[in-house]
Amino acid sequence: xxxxxxxxxxxxxxxxxxxxxxxxxxxxxxxxxxxxxxxxxxxxxxxxxxxxxxxxxxxxxxxxxxxxxxxxxxxxxxxxxxxxxxxxxxxxxxxxxxxxxxxxxxxxxxxxxxxxxxxxxxxxxxxxxxxxxxxxxxxxxxxxxxxxxxxxxxxxxxxxxxxxxxxxxxxxxxxxxxxxxxxxxxxxxxxxxxxxxxxxxxxxxxxxxxxxxxxxxxxxxxxxxxxxxxxxxxxxxxxxxxxxxxxxxxxxxxxxxxxxxxxxxxxxxxxxxxxxxxxxxxxxxxxxxxx
Amino acid sequence: xxxxxxxxxxxxxxxxxxxxxxxxxxxxxxxxxxxxxxxxxxxxxxxxxxxxxxxxxxxxxxxxxxxxxxxxxxxxxxxxxxxxxxxxxxxxxxxxxxxxxxxxxxxxxxxxxxxxxxxxxxxxxxxxxxxxxxxxxxxxxxxxxxxxxxxxxxxxxxxxxxxxxxxxxxxxxxxxxxxxxxxxxxxxxxxxxxxxxxxxxxxxxxxxxxxxxxxxxxxxxxxxxxxxxxxxxxxxxxxxxxxxxxxxxxxxxxxxxxxxxxxxxxxxxxxxxxxxxxxxxxxxxxxxxxxxxxxxxxxxxxxxxxxxxxxxxxxxxxxxxxxxxxxxxxxxxxxxxxxxxxxxxxxxxxxxxxxxxxxxxxxxxxxxxxxxxxxxxxxxxxxxxxxxxxxxxxxxxxxxxxxxxxxxxxxxxxxxxxxxxxxxxxxxxxxxxxxxxxxxxxxxxxxxxxxxxxxxxxxxxxxxxxxxxxxxxxxxxxxxxxxxxxxxxxxxxxxxxxxxxxxxxxxxxxxxxxxxxxxxxxxxxxxxxxxxxxxxxxxxxxxxxxxxxxxxxxxxxxxxxxxxxxxxxxxxxxxxxxxxxxxxxxxxxxxxxxxxxxxxxxxxxxxxxxxxxxxxxxxxxxxxxxxxxxxxxxxxxxxxxxxxxxxxxxxxxxxxxxxxxxxxxxxxxxxxxxxxxxxxxxxxxxxxxxxxxxxxx
Numbered sequence: 001x002x003x004x005x006x007x008x009x010x011x012x013x014x015x016x017x018x019x020x021x022x023x024x025x026x027x028x029x030x031x032x033x034x035x036x037x038x039x040x041x042x043x044x045x046x047x048x049x050x051x052x053x054x055x056x057x058x059x060x061x062x063x064x065x066x067x068x069x070x071x072x073x074x075x076x077x078x079x080x081x082x083x084x085x086x087x088x089x090x091x092x093x094x095x096x097x098x099x100x101x102x103x104x105x106x107x108x109x110x111x112x113x114x115x116x117x118x119x120x121x122x123x124x125x126x127x128x129x130x131x132x133x134x135x136x137x138x139x140x141x142x143x144x145x146x147x148x149x150x151x152x153x154x155x156x157x158x159x160x161x162x163x164x165x166x167x168x169x170x171x172x173x174x175x176x177x178x179x180x181x182x183x184x185x186x187x188x189x190x191x192x193x194x195x196x197x198x199x200x201x202x203x204x205x206x207x208x209x210x211x212x213x214x215x216x217x218x219x220x221x222x223x224x225x226x227x228x229x230x231x232x233x234x235x236x237x238x239x240x241x242x243x244x245x246x247x248x249x250x251x252x253x254x255x256x257x258x259x260x261x262x263x264x265x266x267x268x269x270x271x272x273x274x275x276x277x278x279x280x281x282x283x284x285x286x287x288x289x290x291x
Numbered sequence: 292x293x294x295x296x297x298x299x300x301x302x303x304x305x306x307x308x309x310x311x312x313x314x315x316x317x318x319x320x321x322x323x324x325x326x327x328x329x330x331x332x333x334x335x336x337x338x339x340x341x342x343x344x345x346x347x348x349x350x351x352x353x354x355x356x357x358x359x360x361x362x363x364x365x366x367x368x369x370x371x372x373x374x375x376x377x378x379x380x381x382x383x384x385x386x387x388x389x390x391x392x393x394x395x396x397x398x399x400x401x402x403x404x405x406x407x408x409x410x411x412x413x414x415x416x417x418x419x420x421x422x423x424x425x426x427x428x429x430x431x432x433x434x435x436x437x438x439x440x441x442x443x444x445x446x447x448x449x450x451x452x453x454x455x456x457x458x459x460x461x462x463x464x465x466x467x468x469x470x471x472x473x474x475x476x477x478x479x480x481x482x483x484x485x486x487x488x489x490x491x492x493x494x495x496x497x498x499x500x501x502x503x504x505x506x507x508x509x510x511x512x513x514x515x516x517x518x519x520x521x522x523x524x525x526x527x528x529x530x531x532x533x534x535x536x537x538x539x540x541x542x543x544x545x546x547x548x549x550x551x552x553x554x555x556x557x558x559x560x561x562x563x564x565x566x567x568x569x570x571x572x573x574x575x576x577x578x579x580x581x582x583x584x585x586x587x588x589x590x591x592x593x594x595x596x597x598x599x600x601x602x603x604x605x606x607x608x609x610x611x612x613x614x615x616x617x618x619x620x621x622x623x624x625x626x627x628x629x630x631x632x633x634x635x636x637x638x639x640x641x642x643x644x645x646x647x648x649x650x651x652x653x654x655x656x657x658x659x660x661x662x663x664x665x666x667x668x669x670x671x672x673x674x675x676x677x678x679x680x681x682x683x684x685x686x687x688x689x690x691x692x693x694x695x696x697x698x699x700x701x702x703x704x705x706x707x708x709x710x711x712x713x714x715x716x717x718x719x720x721x722x723x724x725x726x727x728x729x730x731x732x733x734x735x736x737x738x739x740x741x742x743x744x745x746x747x748x749x750x751x752x753x754x755x756x757x758x759x760x761x762x763x764x765x766x767x768x769x770x771x772x773x774x775x776x777x778x779x780x781x782x783x784x785x786x787x788x789x790x791x792x793x794x795x796x797x798x799x800x801x802x803x804x805x806x807x808x809x810x811x812x813x814x815x816x817x818x819x820x821x822x823x824x825x826x827x828x829x830x831x832x833x834x835x836x837x838x839x840x841x842x843x844x845x846x847x848x849x850x851x852x853x854x855x856x857x858x859x860x861x862x863x864x865x866x867x868x869x870x871x872x873x874x875x876x877x878x879x880x881x882x883x884x885x886x887x888x889x890x891x892x893x894x895x896x897x898x899x900x901x902x903x904x905x906x907x908x909x910x911x912x913x914x915x916x917x918x919x920x921x922x923x924x925x926x927x928x929x930x931x932x933x934x935x936x937x938x939x940x941x942x943x944x945x946x947x948x949x950x951x952x953x954x955x956x957x958x959x960x961x962x963x964x965x966x967x968x969x970x971x972x973x974x975x976x977x978x979x980x981x982x983x984x985x986x987x988x
Contacts, residue, residue, distance in 0.1 A: 184740040185748040185756075187706055188809065190725055192760050193733045206750035 024286045031282020037275035044088055045095040052085035056242040065258050075260040077251060083261050086242035087268055093243055094272075097154065097236075098223035101161025105223075106216050108162060109169025110208070114200045116170070117177040128174070131167030139164040139222070140229055147235040157236050161223050172215045176208045210287035217280035221273045228269050244269050295366030297464045297496030298324040298347060303360035305339075305346050307569075314569035316342050317520045320360070321596065324464070327494040329487075331511035331528065333501060333543070335828040337566045339520040344468045344500045348385045349377060365463050382409070386457035390469040392449035396441035402452050403437030409459025424455040429485055445917050447478035454485065458493070465490060468500045475691035475855065477914045480899035483510055484913065502828065504547060505901025508532055516540050519567055519577040522596060526603035528905045533980050536605040536613050538582045538620035544979065545621060546833035548862035549903055551885050551976035554840045559862070560622040561833035565798060576608065584609055584620045619981075642817050642849040643703070645678040648712035650698050650873075654922065670921045672698040673709070674873040674929075678851075680817065680866075683843065685850040687864030687881070689857050689896070693918050695873035696853045700819045703851070704738045717816060734764040737810040741822035743802035747794040753805050754790030757812055764813035782845070783808045783838060800831035804838070811842060819851045824859065836863055857896055861885070869893050872921060872929040879956040885974040888967035890958045891936040897974045904977035928961065936962060 064080035074083035116127035230236030231245025251261035425433035471479040542562035612618035701707040705725035877890040931942035
């Protein structure tokens with residue numbers, strides 16, 4: 001894995017540092033595994049329709065309840081749908097919902113966290129007490145409540161993930177900003193008459209980024225979990241979409257007949273969540289503990 | 292038969308790390324401390340002095356290894372000891388007093404318990420003995436201290452407790468690793484007195500590690516000078532300060548401002564260059580790259596540690612020439628300042644005037660206060676300060692921690708809005724809030740902070756940090772900015788390629804130079820320095836002080852220079868103001884600041900100052916008690932609770948008047964000036980014995 005990276009060493013400055021960063025990340029076996037699997041899933045998400053031998057809802061009753069075979073690696077479910085194809089095609093959904101939900105949470109959480117913490121006083125107090133009250137409720141319960149009120153749709157799932165995770169991201173941002181905002185270089189920027197935006201995003205944000213990268217990866221793994229859970233409970237993605245949680249939910253009734261239709265989506269969820277976690281762990285050692 | 296020495300180190304080498312990352316930090320150290328002897332160990336950061344102190348008790352971390360040599364403690368080989376034996380030695384024979392007492396005391400145990408750990412557990416009298424020990428280190432209210440937790444004591448009291456704990460087992464060897472570095476000078480003086488009087492009485496040998504030559508001069512019998520892991524000179528204390536043989540020792544002594552030395556007539560001579568890293572040492576003499584008298588021989592061949600006249604040792608090829616005066620190993624002085632622009636006289640036009648400056652911080656009311664109907668209490672950080680600085684002049688503001696000196700600077704610059712008072716810059720009143728000041732005002736007023744590590748954004752290159760003020764405040768066009776950036780770096784004596792570097796690639800002195808460059812970028816009229824040289828090694832500090840002097844001439848800037856170090860302030864400043872508990876106590880032109888009359892507080896500061904002369908006769912004036920809390924500021928004269936010249940009720944009930952001498956010295960005291968003058972002696976001025984100021988080029 002390191003050979004192709006090393007051969008590009010001619011590049012200068014930022015590029016070199018980025019490569020060195022990747023190399024350090026890949027020098028840890030667990031992090032390398034996690035990152036590779038996540039990248040593989042990402043590829044599957046992008047190339048989904050090309051990889052899936054069948055359509056998501058392509059039914060063939062004569063082929064129903066087939067156990068895994070060479071032709072159908074994950075078998076087929078009680079309606080004769082190809083489980084492998086459905087898992088592959090469902091990847092994109094989960095990446096879209098969990099990924100963009102996390103991105104939205106990170107974006108809003110960072111901006112709010114930066115502003116509120118830097119300004120301090122009443123602004124900080126109000127923002128973070130509000131966040132505390134969101135955090136007081138389990139994320140899943142909170143998500144069910146919102147989706148129950150506004151109805152299950154993709155957009156709503158995405159927003160729910162963002163709302164549930166903004167407080168956590170903001171707290172992480174706050175923990176760094178509290179330490180950095182009293183640094184003398186921030187005072188120096190103020191003495192140069194820099195604007196609030198410049199101070200927040202140019203002077204302070206770089207110090208937040210390592211913690212933010214780790215937290216984003218971690219949030220992503222929890223978001224995958226949340227999306228799957230919501231699908232399973234019927235509050236998220238609706239049938240007949242090939243959502244992993246939904247697939248488990250549907251296959252539950254037939255677990256005696258087609259256990260593979262339940263186990264494969266479940267295994268895929270576990271694999272992805274564990275891999276994202278390993279990647280986050282690797283990021284943490286490389287970025288925050290100096291590798 | 293003579294008794295074995297308390298500590299005998301022979302041929303000691305110590306390394307950190309393993310394999311390719313191995314760094315040898317101590318090489319071939321020989322050191323013998325006799326029973327009852329006070330041994331000073333001096334060196335700058337990176338010299339390996341703390342490693343030596345820890346190695347002497349075989350207390351290196353997991354990373355450090357003793358790779359050669361022997362250590363004998365009272366004739367017993369320390370390196371052959373088993374772990375239980377070693378632990379017993381630590382408990383009984385050798386004790387360490389570290390730099391930071393708070394980090395060494397267990398926050399969850401009461402002081403009494405921690406001291407008692409030094410006694411045998413079966414000792415029934417241990418409680419009594421704890422109180423005896425606390426009394427012996429000058430903690431009169433021993434019972435209260437014994438029941439306290441570490442955080443409830445001041446830094447000075449914590450360090451007294453550490454000394455008491457170290458003496459608990461009557462050790463043969465006491466190792467003190469920079470025990471007073473974090474303390475104020477007046478507290479430091481009392482601790483040094485304590486160590487001297489208490490330990491002298493016990494026949495305990497002492498290894499005193501410090502970067503401060505003045506502290507060592509006051510306390511020790513012998514001094515060993517360490518440089519880059521090697522012992523370069525070792526001599527009785529009077530010899531080292533009178534007649535240093537090694538060029539490095541000489542360089543160190545020439546780098547420290549002597550009390551009364553002023554840059555306008557006698558420049559410091561800093562040591563050029565930097566201490567080498569442990570993994571890239573020069574082949575010959577380790578000091579050769581920075582040595583003013585290095586030759587081919589010194590660069591190629593490592594000099595031996597030679598005996599000189601029985602009592603001293605030096606590691607230099609050319610010590611004979613230095614000893615008989617044929618060779619003067621002084622560093623090249625920096626070029627004389629360009630045609631001196633005369634500073635305006637004190638009464639001329641003022642760049643900055645501060646009148647009646649006050650800063651109060653309200654405290655949160657506790658529930659008890661609320662129920663009792665007490666009003667909100669306030670911390671009085673600054674209580675009415677008046678200052679004025681003329682063109683091209685430097686005002687030095689001296690005070691100990693808690694004096695409010697930094698708050699004054701922050702109020703002037705606008706980082707902290709003052710509660711009352713007025714600040715005018717070039718006759719224009721300044722807005723209290725920084726955000727309310729417009730760009731021309733921001734340009735005129737800049738500040739350099741204490742902590743060089745925090746002063747630069749670690750994620751930005753030096754170039755980016757410097758371009759910003761050039762573009763925004765100085766209004767330099769993009770076409771010219773690179774040229775101006777190079778000029779700016781050159782002004783602080785750094786090459787233009789520093790623009791591409793990140794702060795972590797710079798040394799402490801270089802970072803501070805960049806911070807100075809940034810402050811100068813917009814050609815300000817007034818620069819504030821808040822302890823800006825305090826964190827630097829003496830040789831680096833000397834170079835930065837000289838740089839500040841030159842930049843002031845080149846750029847016609849006025850300075851407000853804040854420091855706790857009176858010698859540094861009197862070196863750089865034209866006028867000096869002494870502040871205590873947010874109140875000015877004395878203001879004086881630098882020329883007369885060391886002549887009586889003094890304010891009693893200034894007198895105490897001067898007598899506490901460690902001088903570069905073991906023979907110096909200083910009045911022994913020590914301040915009793917602790918600094919009062921700024922919440923319950925003493926009424927009348929705020930200094931009355933600790934004043935050695937306390938008069939009586941008048942000091943408590945009435946604010947003192949400002950009294951002015953004919954030389955322009957102003958003193959805030961009830962005691963008439965002639966009375967003060969009659970009973971005070973001028974501060975001792977130890978001149979360098981090898982040359983008077985007239986021998987300066």
